[in-house]
Amino acid sequence: MRVSAKADYAVRAAAELAAAQKEESPVKGERLADAQDIPLQFLEHILLELKHHGIVRARRGAKGGYWLARPADEVTVAEIVRAVEGPIAHVQSTPPEDIEYRGNSKHLQEVWIAVRASLRSVLEEVTLADLVSGELPSVVGELTAAPDAWVAR
Amino acid sequence: MRVSAKADYAVRAAAELAAAQKEESPVKGERLADAQDIPLQFLEHILLELKHHGIVRARRGAKGGYWLARPADEVTVAEIVRAVEGPIAHVQSTPPEDIEYRGNSKHLQEVWIAVRASLRSVLEEVTLADLVSGELPSVVGELTAAPDAWVAR
DNA sequence: GCGCTCCTGACCAACGTGGTCAGGAAAGTC
DNA sequence: GACTTTCCTGACCACGTTGGTCAGGAGCGC
Numbered sequence: 001m002r003v004s005a006k007a008d009y010a011v012r013a014a015a016e017l018a019a020a021q022k023e024e025s026p027v028k029g030e031r032l033a034d035a036q037d038i039p040l041q042f043l044e045h046i047l048l049e050l051k052h053h054g055i056v057r058a059r060r061g062a063k064g065g066y067w068l069a070r071p072a073d074e075v076t077v078a079e080i081v082r083a084v085e086g087p088i089a090h091v092q093s094t095p096p097e098d099i100e101y102r103g104n105s106k107h108l109q110e111v112w113i114a115v116r117a118s119l120r121s122v123l124e125e126v127t128l129a130d131l132v133s134g135e136l137p138s139v140v141g142e143l144t145a146a147p148d149a150w151v152a153r
Numbered sequence: 154m155r156v157s158a159k160a161d162y163a164v165r166a167a168a169e170l171a172a173a174q175k176e177e178s179p180v181k182g183e184r185l186a187d188a189q190d191i192p193l194q195f196l197e198h199i200l201l202e203l204k205h206h207g208i209v210r211a212r213r214g215a216k217g218g219y220w221l222a223r224p225a226d227e228v229t230v231a232e233i234v235r236a237v238e239g240p241i242a243h244v245q246s247t248p249p250e251d252i253e254y255r256g257n258s259k260h261l262q263e264v265w266i267a268v269r270a271s272l273r274s275v276l277e278e279v280t281l282a283d284l285v286s287g288e289l290p291s292v293v294g295e296l297t298a299a300p301d302a303w304v305a306r
Numbered sequence: 307g308c309g310c311t312c313c314t315g316a317c318c319a320a321c322g323t324g325g326t327c328a329g330g331a332a333a334g335t336c
Numbered sequence: 337g338a339c340t341t342t343c344c345t346g347a348c349c350a351c352g353t354t355g356g357t358c359a360g361g362a363g364c365g366c
């Protein structure tokens with residue numbers, strides 16, 4: 001139940017691209033790496049994955065770089081996480097709806113489904129536009145309002 | 154963002170222990186392994202971890218076995234997952250509140266905090282007693298009610 | 307044709323995952 | 337006290353993932 005460095009990097013880089021969407025020219029990988037302090041060569045692999053998933057586009061050569069394939073308010077954090085980490089909240093790399101539980105754990109399936117749904121309720125609501133503007137959806141505000149949301153357990 | 158086999162196994166075994174709590178004698182590892190179809194030797198390692206975290210207790214020898222250290226309605230799924238997987242929703246193995254984001258990803262921290270809070274809202278509400286009775290907390294019912302909670306993306 | 311930038315695959319060390327194996331140590335039984 | 341039962345513990349193992357680096361190739365613009 002952890003977030004990989006790759007996913008974190010991917011979202012951060014995408015946020016930079018979202019902010020640069022008004023500019024006419026594409027953004028170089030190096031600028032993204034500098035802005036978010038990400039190892040350049042690692043970032044290029046990540047951007048390539050995002051490109052394969054149709055989230056970003058790129059052009060080579062002088063004046064080349066990366067840009068978002070769609071408007072920033074149409075790209076969700078969930079999409080980016082899935083692109084680099086694969087499906088969200090799988091159990092043992094199979095989706096929770098495909099697992100058969102028996103005996104006294106029969107209802108565990110519903111719990112894992114609820115876990116996935118709760119993750120989606122956050123990740124699919126937040127767009128890159130929300131991220132750069134800082135105006136996050138109300139669900140985020142409600143979840144981060146309680147002080148103990150900010151402390152470890 | 155996935156659930157490991159270990160965590161799944163741990164919760165399932167704990168559910169069996171919860172159901173057997175009314176019995177006077179402890180439950181053998183073999184019976185747990187059979188009931189939930191878990192490799193016995195692997196399960197014993199998991200039960201040992203749960204014991205080290207004070208969630209189960211054990212006695213050796215004939216008439217030995219495992220039992221819950223506390224009543225089933227005082228043990229949450231979150232506790233069990235933490236015992237075998239470590240902290241929930243860490244980013245790059247550091248807690249989200251300790252990460253410093255800059256530039257256009259400044260608000261990403263709030264998103265990860267919200268992700269963790271949403272996971273907690275499910276995992277800390279569901280107890281082992283809920284699991285075996287099938288009477289899950291209302292938050293689970295609300296999240297699993299929508300049909301598209303049950304389909305992959 | 308030359309420089310810039312993305313693109314791609316190979317490689318790498320360290321760690322996590324999902325186990326198995328072999329033996330030791332307590333508890334109960336005869 | 338021997339013996340059986342069951343937990344306890346550490347070592348080991350194959351394989352994949354993570355978080356990168358390295359070297360070169362392929363387009364693009366000038």
